[in-house]
Amino acid sequence: MYVHTLDLHFQDTPGLIAAYILESAGELALIETGPGSTLETLRAGIRGLGFEERQIRHVFVTHIHLDHAGAAGWWAQQGAQVYCHPSAARHLVDPSRLIASAQMIYQERMDSLWGEMLPAPAERVTPLQDGESVRVGEVEITAWDTPGHARHHHAFVVGSACFTGDVAGMRLLGSDYLSVTAAPPQFEPAAYVASVDRIAAANFEKLYLTHFGEVTDVAAHLARYRQRITEIYEAVRADHAAGCDEAENRRRYTTREHALAVSLGVSEADWQRLEMSNSTTMCADGVRLCVEKGR
Secondary structure, eight states: OEEEEEEOOGGGOTTSOEEEEEEETTEEEEEOOOOGGGHHHHHHHHHHTTOOGGGEEEEEOSOOSHHHHTTHHHHHHTTOEEEEOTTTHHHHHOTHHHHHHHHHHHGGGHHHHHOOOOOOOGGGEEEOOTTOEEEETTEEEEEEEOOSSOTTOEEEEETTEEEEETTTOBOOTTOOOOBOOOOTTOOOHHHHHHHHHHHHHTTOSEEEETTTEEESOHHHHHHHHHHHHHHHHHHHHHHHHTTOOHHHHHHHHHHHHHHHHHHTTOOHHHHHHHHHHSOHHHHHHHHHHHHHTTO
């Protein structure tokens, strides 16, 4: 088995969104498609590896957020089989609600950020239950139900490696700062921590983060990320108890995260890169929503 990392250069910026080509015994699988806006970059990257796009017959998406699965419908329309969480399948077949929700948030920036999300033919979408596997070449790709960032989230396990989607967070290559992926509406810290613990207990040799890249210090990464989930939740809960409104919650969240990132050596330019991929404003809203619902 060989794993190829493709940088999708989201918004013409390196190191924000990765897709992975898994190669085994002459067969290929694509893990994560990225958004529609980076589809041409993904296709060029596949050709740059010496493969033809028609060789991609298996596509795995960890969840249906646009930065992970926005281009899944295109691949399904080319004849690839797309594998996803059972709760995600209907949104790949009919993405209209997902698109409408994103449009409300991103408004005039919707197309430039995310591009087109095409509907997948129903027969080309296969939901996987927790622990269910698909054989590609000589390896089994196994779905693990890993909620916390989203209830419809899978990590994909291949031998001693785990493709984590958003459940193991976001980091810039070479940085010690871990950004918690906590956008609304389904951030749930207890489930999130349980998912991280499940991955940690498996003692994987490598993690492959969609945001971004290969992680080999697996135990340390997961231990720190587990702590970060709890940190942001407790901080927002305290702010909420103190009567902070939405604007103040966002300001405090961003101020804390920026200070932590700078203390860990993140430059202002890299901070802006992080904000492009995992907005602190959206994360503040996600955690606050969880606190308000008493989860």
